[in-house]
Amino acid sequence: MTRWNLSWWSVTRSLKRLGVLLPVVSVLLGLALLIIDPLPMQTLRNSMFDQYQRWSPREYVDAPVHIVDIDEETLARLGQWPWPRTRLAGLVERLKAAGVAAIGFDILLAEPDRTSPQRMAQLWSLPDALRAALQKFPDHDQVLAGSLADAPAVLGFVLQGGRAQAASARTALQVQAFRYIHAGEPSGRSLHTFDGVLTARPELEAVAAGYGALNFVADSDGIVRRVPLVLSLHGEPVPTLVAELLRVAQGERNYFLKSDGHAIGLAEVRIGNFRVPTTAAGEVWVHYAREQAGRYLPAWQVLQGAVPDTMLEGSIVLIGSSAQGLMDLRFSPLGKIMPGVEAHAQALEQILSGQTLQRPNWAGSVELIAIVIGGLAIAWLSVSSRAVIAAGTTALALLLLLAGGWYAFRTHGLLINTVTPALILIATFVLGSLMHHFISEREHRWIKGVFSRYVSPNRVEFLVTHPDAMTLGGQRQECSFVFTDLADFTALMESIDPQEAVALLNNYLDAMIAIAFRYEGTLDRIVGDAVAIMFSAPVPQADHRARALACALEMDAFAAGYAARVAGQGMAFGKTRIGIHSGEVIVGNFGGSTIFDYRALGDAVNTASRLESVNKQLGTTICLSAETLSGCPQARVRPVGRLVLKGKRAPLQVHEPITQRCVARYAPTEDYLEAYRAMSEEAGGAAGMFSALAQAWPDDPLATLHARRLADGERGDLMVMGAK
Template identity: 30%
Template sequence: MALKLSFSIFSHVGFKRYLARASLAILTTLGVLGHVAGMYEVPYIDQIENLLYDTRVRLTAPGGTDDRIVIVAIDEASLQAHGHWPFTREKFADMMNNLWDYGTAVVAFDVLFAERDESADVDLLRVLAEQEGDEAFRQKLDAFEPLIDRDRLFAESMQNGPTILGYYFDSNEETAFETGQLPFPGFELHESMMESVYLPRGAGFSSTLPVLMDSAYTAGFINNPLIDPDGVVRRTPLLHEFELGVYESLSLATAATFMNDISIPVFVDASTWMGDYPPLEGLEIAGTGARIPIDPQGAVLVPFRGPAGSFPYVSIGEVISGTVEDPGVFDGRIALIGGTAPGMEDLRTTPFGSIYPGVEVHANVIAGILDNSFRWEPAYTAAAEMITVAAFGLLSALLLPLLSPVISTLVTAVLGLAALAVNFYMWDVVQHVLPLAMTLYTLFAIYTINMLFGYFFETRSRSHMDSLFGQYVPPDLVKEMSRDPENYSLASQKRELSVLFTDIRGFTTISEGLDAGELSDLMDEYLTPMTRIVHESLGTIDKYIGDAVMAFWGAPVFHPHHADQAVGAGMAMLEALDELNVDFQKKGWPEIKIGVGINTGMMSVGNMGSKFRKAYTVLGDAVNLGSRLEGITKMYGVSFVVSEDTAHSAGRFVYRELDKVRVKGKDHGVTILEPLGLEEEVDPEVIDRARQFKHFLFLYRSQEWGPAEEMLHKLLENEPDCFLYKLYLDRIAHFRENPPGEDWDGVFTFQTK
């Protein structure tokens, strides 16, 4: 059943049109795969991808406040309370001492201390001592100067607990220089690995004073060379290479210190089977075994908890002065010192907006390390994206050309939702960030190609079909034909069809009683609803022959139930005529009556005529019989006559058999019947009388004139004005005087058309 349905749809669409659409869609998919493979770039895709990434970050951020990390903010209030930036190291020493008193576990600085904090008072005293030549005073000054050395005071305060300092690397060889002292690298690389390790590489650095670095637990770099081209911070490196040494970021160093552990690089030997696959694929926290996935550049996607303010903030001024309202907020926590004041130029753009403190970016990364909650883009992400694009692209490329526009829209929407579901599963469950833009772009592009192709093709086809069949068939039928024009032509062919003829009785008398204008109006009001009925039943108007209408069903669009359609149209015409006569009476026009004849059989259909004029019409004996049937309706006093072939094909209706006739020019008799209506709508008494009349015909053809006549009289009791019954009474009287002979076949022969 499924194969049969598929074949039917495929043949309807047409192989050539399907192949054109599918090929164009497959080429589009291949073009998208070229972008994914890095062969070229499709404009604006990166921007769309970033937008989709930012949206997913915002929608899935856990929210809430993580109180394990407290941000000690260098804010506007602290600048007003303690003077301009930078503060003296003495103030930082006071801050450190208070933080240790509060029970802080780790203190980390998103701040650079590259210069000494020189005391202007000491410098002035030394100048005076030199000028006066007071050697004793100078010796005392040398003895007391260490006691008022602010850098030393700050350094000594660090030694009371684990302190992480900040520094940064400069990757620009033209501007880079080296100042300060670097911490020991986390690990070192061999020169042979430099071609396959893609960590950010420093050409120089600006680090902390040696006196401070020597007192600190360790240090981490605070710069981020991996900000996206649109200026948004989405990822940040945990590792940085400098002269074969690999250094930890402030976030990594702080988290490892807080966990009292170290990070170990995870290498994979991929040289023999994965080509350029980077050997460094992660970091492992030694004590817990938790693995931090990193990309080829040693970076992680920042696991944003939410918008700015997702961590508790305390003003640095309050910590320096020891006036923190709730010191318990620091107990056992990480204190992260960084600038939040606008003038300190440490505000970043993130998926949550353009005003996001850089220090809170570090806090998010630290929390991600503590929770091991990083989403990641491994080196095989491009391959995974190619598989996804190819799968959805080929599925839509092969499927959409088979479907109507509405179904194509629904299927594309379903495929889009499926792509979103797969992507969200990878994002939320597997923690794998699979690019989404190119998959959606592929679906949209293939959908658009099919819609545009269908629109232009259908417009052209509809115009062509309209020029061929527009004058014969209704617009809806032309639209259906335009979907598959290869199956329709004006060429003549043999086909079983049903043909209908109607004619106004006494039209000559009617036309003589009306002037030309009234006659034209009457014909217009009569032919319009008749034509509409033909069109609504999917019939084809062959021609108007004066007051007569000729129509047929089953061509140019084949329908297996064309006989049902034709009989239904004939019944509808008679019903419409009753309403028309009411309007005609109001206008003073004469009442009109029509005869309807229908036959079903093999006919020649096509564009026929001469070189000067052609028409799409039907020809053949079956057509001629249909015309004869309309002509003999008045002979039996009925409005509607069909042949036995039509009645057999249109089995939904109830019929009354009228006679067996031999029309002029034919040797064989044909059973003719009168349609009474749909079986479920006809009165049971009417059906019963039709059965009685059929029994009468049996008696009549058996030449049992007495019983036949008796049955007719019984039928006349219920229908005293029935012309048909009186017709047969006259025939019986005739045959009694002129017996037809023993070889009579019961067929009545008409000598005229």
């Protein structure tokens, strides 16, 4: 490499380092977006989470949760809303008789019943006697209170931003039979906080078994993705309808609020037997299931006893409305409008069936790591690699990133934000590609001047990717080698026109080398009619043993076919012998400053060459070492023996691949293996077994070889080879 080339390359490397800084800016921008989390990024993230739910809604499990629905047909049958509280009392009595576990009112009973006789007496102009008679009838709110008194019923209140009735709300909540127990730091500051409340009627509050907030905290697009379990009123935690229903259904008194020691806010709410993972604000991410026939029960059917007790017994029942006129409609992530009561019901189904959906506290750290590592890697890759490689790697990274987010949701119920990292990776790639385009053309022109020193396509590709590898020296690497040699080609050269012989040889070598390149082998050398192919260098290949064997088998098939075609022209082209071996060698550039020679040096190279030549003594075509065979579990082979090759001391276990071409000429594999086993164990019957095989299969070279050896008095499968 000339001094000018080295200087130019140093400048190019400096430009690359500076070029990486531009895409790094997009990584820093991504970190800022992740920390600030502006509304557009929230919208994109939530849209992806919604898409996950559309692709894979929660699998419905028959959880004991039902909605007693005040639907359009119920209103048509029983009259418009609001109903007399006596009708609600009748509904409560019917549900109590059926043995429900808890009754939740997704209805705010804040106003007195205007249909009560006392209020009607005040409203109408009536004779005194009739007015006095009406005053004797029970008040409807008192009737409902009487039904609630011994019912597992949970009433609702609504938290507001103002301060109206706040004192009344605190008093009502203080008389409830529950308390909060904190595990870790109190988390009131992280909860959604309100200063005011709109409560139910005092006489109803006083007898209710539970009292929970009906509030949702929808996202900016109005979609209800989370249902709170705990809210805050003047800095003190208060339960929601879902939490109170779980508590009352189990007859529990306490809530356990667990804070995360590594993050601000809640991590889990424990209600009786249920440990519910929450957001820091005490919310449950709802994984919505599709519509289910048994979820909604029309209120008129329940009142008339048309719903069997067996369906209601032990269930948590919510009383709500799907009627459009009552305006309790919400948007769900599934892209549909739903009654608000369904969000409560779906959250309860999810908790009771143990199907959690959560965005863990460590999700932000994972997303930050993805941006930093992925962004910096793509920044470097987009500047220093070819556009196709950088684009393909970026596409693969995006695919893995997005697929990982989907896998986390689909398999583990985790919500990981892959939108922000994906956008940052794309921006990083675009900026890096612009810098790469500025540098790459001059760099490639420089590299082309060096290509004449290398011949293997995979070596050329490696140099384009790693130009700094064009230095003298080598490194230790495990490789596989395929050596081939053409028998009797010298005699062919003497019997035909040399130009014709050279043409035959060139066609042969061209095809053999093309096969090697197809398996991504590197041409180590060509010596006359012999070819040496190397695998796992310069680019490591985990399956280099399997590649070497597959390459050798295809070479063998081609060589046999080519020899047959040449023989058809009246010329004896000769048989190709092949040796295959694997081992550790020194691989690198050897030579001087004028010219390089990229090759491998080491015992494994010599052994592969010896295995090729030993075919001549064995009568075989391909010899495969056990070292290479260890990486080819599907290979069809039979053992040749333990060979002590020329110049070696230790025996080498050698095998012969069984090709399709040889099946008809070779002894059955099972019979050969049985005879070989007897020979290796030095059993007395081995000689007779191989003798029989040699007579039955005279074209089987190994059967003939071992029959002759054993007949000459040799024992076992150890053979000392006397020639190279």
